[in-house]
Amino acid sequence: MGLKSFEQHRESLRDGREVYFDGERVADVTTHPVLGVGMAFAGIDYRLAEDPEHRGLAVCTDPRTGEPFSRFYKIPGNAEDLLRRRELIAAGARVNGGPPLIKEIGTDALFALHIVADHMDRRSGSSYLPKVREYFGACRGRDLGFAVAQTDVKGDRSKRPSEQPNPDVYVRVVERRTDGIVVRGAKAHTTASPFANELIVLPTRAMAEADADYAVSFAIPVATPGLKLIAEVSSHPGDNRFDYPVTTDLKMVDTVTVFDDVFVPWDRVFLCGEWRYAGALANTFVEFHRFTAASYKLPMCELFIGAAQLIAEYNGVPDVTHVRDKIMELIAWSETTRGLLVAASMEHKVVPPGIAVPNVTLTNIAKHHFARNYHRMVQNLQDVAGGLLVTAPFRKDWENEATRRYLDYYLGGVEGVSGTRRTRAMKLIRDIAASGFGGYQEILSIHAEGSLAAQRITILRDYDVKRCVEIAKSYLKD
Numbered sequence: 001m002g003l004k005s006f007e008q009h010r011e012s013l014r015d016g017r018e019v020y021f022d023g024e025r026v027a028d029v030t031t032h033p034v035l036g037v038g039m040a041f042a043g044i045d046y047r048l049a050e051d052p053e054h055r056g057l058a059v060c061t062d063p064r065t066g067e068p069f070s071r072f073y074k075i076p077g078n079a080e081d082l083l084r085r086r087e088l089i090a091a092g093a094r095v096n097g098g099p100p101l102i103k104e105i106g107t108d109a110l111f112a113l114h115i116v117a118d119h120m121d122r123r124s125g126s127s128y129l130p131k132v133r134e135y136f137g138a139c140r141g142r143d144l145g146f147a148v149a150q151t152d153v154k155g156d157r158s159k160r161p162s163e164q165p166n167p168d169v170y171v172r173v174v175e176r177r178t179d180g181i182v183v184r185g186a187k188a189h190t191t192a193s194p195f196a197n198e199l200i201v202l203p204t205r206a207m208a209e210a211d212a213d214y215a216v217s218f219a220i221p222v223a224t225p226g227l228k229l230i231a232e233v234s235s236h237p238g239d240n241r242f243d244y245p246v247t248t249d250l251k252m253v254d255t256v257t258v259f260d261d262v263f264v265p266w267d268r269v270f271l272c273g274e275w276r277y278a279g280a281l282a283n284t285f286v287e288f289h290r291f292t293a294a295s296y297k298l299p300m301c302e303l304f305i306g307a308a309q310l311i312a313e314y315n316g317v318p319d320v321t322h323v324r325d326k327i328m329e330l331i332a333w334s335e336t337t338r339g340l341l342v343a344a345s346m347e348h349k350v351v352p353p354g355i356a357v358p359n360v361t362l363t364n365i366a367k368h369h370f371a372r373n374y375h376r377m378v379q380n381l382q383d384v385a386g387g388l389l390v391t392a393p394f395r396k397d398w399e400n401e402a403t404r405r406y407l408d409y410y411l412g413g414v415e416g417v418s419g420t421r422r423t424r425a426m427k428l429i430r431d432i433a434a435s436g437f438g439g440y441q442e443i444l445s446i447h448a449e450g451s452l453a454a455q456r457i458t459i460l461r462d463y464d465v466k467r468c469v470e471i472a473k474s475y476l477k478d
Contacts, residue, residue, distance in 0.1 A: 002067045002068050002069050002141065002143065003049055003059065003068050003069065003070065003143050004046060004142070004143040005046060005050060006043050006046040006047050006050060008046075009043055009046045009143075009145060009197075010030050010039065010043065011030075012197055013029055013030055013039065013194075013195060013197075014028055014030060015221075015222075015223040016223050017029070017194070017222050017223045017227075017229070018223075018227065018228045018229065019035070019194045019229045019231060019255075020228070020229065020230045020231065021034065021035055021230075021231040021232075021233075022034075026194070026231075029194045029195065034233060034236045034251065035194060035231065035233075035251070035253060037236075037249060037251045038192075038194070038195065038233060038251035038252070038253040039194070039195045040249070041096060041098065041249060041250055041251050041252075042100070042101070042102045042145075042192045042195040042253070043102065043145075043195065044092050044095060044096040044100040044102075045058070045070065045072065045092060045100050045102050045103045045104075045145070046102075046143075046145075047095075048088070048091065048092055048095065048100075049070060054088075054091055054095075057071065057084065057087060057088050057091060058070065058071055058088055058091075059071060060073075060074050069140055069141075069143070070103060070140070070143055071084065071085065071088055072085070072088070072103035072104060072107045073103075073107060073136075073139075073140040075111060075114070075354075075355055076111070076348075076355060076356040077350065077354060077355070077356050078348075078350075078356055079345050079346050079348055079356070081356060082291070082344075082345035082348055082356055082358055083342065083345045083346075085295075086291070086295040086341055086342075086345060089104055089292055089295040089296050090295050090296065090298050090299055092104075092296070093295075093296040093297075093298070093299040093300070094299040094302070096250070097246050097249065097250045097299075097303075098246075098250045098252060098296075098300075099252075099293075099296040099297075100296065101147075101191050101192050101296075102145040102146065102147075102192055102195060102196060103145055103146065104292045104296070105146060105147070105148045105191065105192075105289060105292065106139075106144075106145070106146020106147070106148060106196070106198065106200055107146070108148070108285060108288035108289040108292055109146070109148045109200045109202060109285050109288075109289075110132070110135075110136050110139075110200070111288050111355055112202075112281060112284035112285040112287070112288060113128075113132045113200075113217070113270050113281070114129065114132055114133070114136070114353060114355060115284050115351055115352070115353070115355055115357075116271075116277055116280050116281045116284055117129040117131075117132045117270060118352050118353045119277070119280070119352070120271075120274060120277050122352075124274065126274070128270050128271070129353070131267055131268075131269075131270060132270055134267070135219060135267075135268065135270075139198065142197075144196075144197040144198050145192075145195065145196045145197050145198070146196050146197070146198050146199070146200055147190050147191060147192050147193035147195075147196035147198075147199050147200070147222070148190070148191075148199075148200045148201075148202060148285075149171075149187035149190045149193070149199055149200070149201045149202070149257045150187065150201075150202045150203070150204050150282070150285065151187055151188050151189050151204050152169060152170040152171060152185065152186070152187055152188070152204045153169050153170075153185075153186045153187065153188050153256070154169055154170065154204075155169030155170075156169075160207075160208060160210070160211055161205075161207065161211045161214040162208070162210040162211045162213075162214070163210075168184050168185045168186070169185065169186070170185055170204070170211075170214045171183055171184070171185030171186070171187060171201060171214065171216065171259055172184060172185055172213045172214045172216065173213045173214075173216050173272060173273070174213075174261065176272075179265060179266065180263055180264050180265040180266050180268075180269065181216070181218070181263075181264050181266075181269060181272060182261050182262065182263050182264075183201075183216060183218070183259050183261075183262050183264060184259055184260065184261050184262075185259050186256060186257060186258045186259065187201070187204075187256075187257040187259075188256055188257075189254050189447075189448075190229070190254060190255045190256075190257040191252065191253070191254050192252075192253060192254075193222065193229050193231075193253075193254075193255045193257060194222075194229055194231055194253055194255065195253070196222055197221065197222060198219055198220070198221060198222065199219065199220055199221075199222050199224075199227065199257070200217075200218075200219045201216070201217055201218050201219070201220075202217050202281055202282060202285055203215060203216065203217060203271070203278040203279070203281055203282050204282060205278070205279065205282055206278055206279025206282070207275040207276075207278040207279065208275065209275055211275055211278075212273045212274075212275045213273065214275075214278075215271055215272070215273055215274055215275040215277070215278040216269075216271055216272055216273075217269070217270040217271035217272075217281060218264045218268050218269045218270060218271075218272075219268050219270070220262065220264055220268060224262055224263075225262070225263075226259065226260040226261050226262040226263070227257070227258070227259060227260075227262055228257075228258040228260060229255040229256075229257055229258075230255055230256040230257075230258065231253050231254070231255045232253070232254055232255070233251050233252065233253050233254075234247070234250070234251065234252035234253075234254075234436070234437050234440040235247045235250075235251070235435065235436045235437040235440065236251065240395055242394075242395035242398065242424065242427060243394050243395050243427050243430075243431075244427070244431050244435075245424070245427060245428050245431055246428065246431045246432055246437070247431055247435070247437045250437070252440065283458075284357075286449065286450050286454075286458075287357055287358065287360050287363065288357070288358070289449050290363050290364060290366075290367040290449050290450065290455070291341065291344060291358040291363045291366075292449075293367055293448065293449040294337055294340070294341055294363065294366040294367045294370055295341060297337065297370050298334060298337060298338055298341075300432075300441075301330070301333060301334030301337065301370075301377075302334060303432065304330050304334075304377055304380075304381050304432075304433075305327065305330045305331055305334060307381060307385075307425070307428055307429050307432070308326065308327050308330055308380065308381050308384045308385075309327055310425050311384060311385045311386075311422075311425045311426065311429060312327065312384050313414070314413035314414060314417045314421065314422045314425055315384075315385075315386065315413055315414070315422075316413060316414040317384075323384055326380040326381075326383060326384055327380075327384070329376075329377070329380055330377055330380060330381070333369070333370070333373050333377055336366075336369055337366050337369055337370045340362050340363075340365055340366035340369065341358075341362075341363070341366050343359065343362050344358040344359040344362035344363045344366065345358055345359075347359040347362060360458065360462040361458075361459055361462045361463050364455045364458045364459045364462070365455075365459060367449060367450075367455055368452060368455040368456065368459070370445070371445040371446060371452055371455075372452060374441075374442065374445035374446075375442060375445070378433045378438070378442065381429060381432075381433050382429070382433055382434060385426060385429045388411070388422075388423070388426050389426050389429055389430050389433075389434055390430060390434055392411065392423045392426050392427065392430075393407060393423075398420065398423070407419050407420075407423070408420055411423055
């Protein structure tokens with residue numbers, strides 16, 4: 001097939017998958033009043049490939065066959081590939097108003113699986129890489145969408161998987177058969193899984209020998225029997241673009257993902273008991289996924305800058321020193337993150353089997369810089385906007401002629417800016433920085449794609465501190 005249309009992807013989700021939302025099983029995720037909006041949001045990668053403005057960026061051509069395929073499936077081999085991937089991720093987030101992840105996160109996982117399978121096969125004599133390549137080729141040929149389930153529900157965080165009083169709080173192999181394995185357990189925070197064709201499962205941490213049953217990676221169709229998705233959304237205000245100009249159409253959907261004795265055939269198993277490689281797979285995935293994460297966050301930085309400048313102009317204070325300082329901080333936050341990603345692409349490392357990995361230190365600094373400063377940037381935006389951000393009346397008061405004329409008269413800004421225009425700008429800022437979705441984004445900045453602590457550990461582990469120590473010692477010679 002090569003490329004799927006958005007409508008073809010929508011149709012492919014009507015397969016009997018077991019999804020629950022708000023206490024009920026969802027018969028069809030594409031037509032559900034809330035999840036259906038989430039599906040349209042998650043499908044932006046397919047829309048970009050159909051859009052003449054973005055097709056040149058979103059679509060590649062196979063040099064052997066001449067067939068088009070999604071750029072997300074292009075295995076990066078050099079800086080240009082990484083830069084174009086970053087550009088496409090940012091374009092999707094900019095058009096969509098939020099992170100597009102239906103192909104990004106899955107291909108991040110598949111790149112990592114290529115690298116670790118190659119390493120494992122060369123070290124231990126296993127034969128995982130041919131399976132990974134065959135699976136990758138089949139998915140690319142059908143232009144499938146993915147979700148990735150990595151974070152286990154964990155239970156007692158002080159105990160290893162094999163030490164847990166509840167043995168199923170990490171996904172584990174409970175049966176090995178001649179035709180495959182049976183797995184049980186649960187993963188949390190699985191983004192966009194109701195709208196994916198395939199679910200890729202990765203380990204969440206390094207394992208010890210006693211944890212061998214938990215060292216497992218595989219891929220299954222989302223409609224596989226025993227797979228249950230219990231969904232929650234970032235916000236669902238309904239069709240009200242006056243009060244919620246962003247989140248009316250933006251529905252981030254995450255699931256608790258339950259594996260109730262799910263069967264996985266051997267050709268879809270990419271790690272099974274090789275506990276020494278669980279940590280390598282977990283870490284290699286995030287080397288790509290933090291690059292993706294920082295890339296999709298840049299349009300949010302731009303929105304913060306634009307919203308702050310717009311409301312400052314409407315309020316008549318764009319030249320006030322402390323307002324200018326806050327907008328400058330927003331610009332520096334955005335451009336530092338972007339610059340680090342460009343540098344990470346340029347200073348990549350090519351590893352077997354020929355895949356370009358973004359510079360790990362710079363990628364983690366980019367993600368850490370964005371996340372560590374996110375709450376402060378929210379504060380800057382709130383400070384520039386003012387208290388009307390949370391006290392301005394809602395849409396129905398503007399639709400009521402008995403109140404609208406007073407609101408328009410009294411809530412205006414500088415000359416030429418009506419109460420309606422100023423309030424709509426306030427509602428935009430409220431939607432992204434002082435709402436349920438705003439809180440969701442703040443939690444995401446701390447925990448998504450790994451915690452701040454995880455990024456600091458990676459930076460210290462990857463950076464060549466010993467080289468710097470030798471530089472210091474060189475000045476101490478007699």
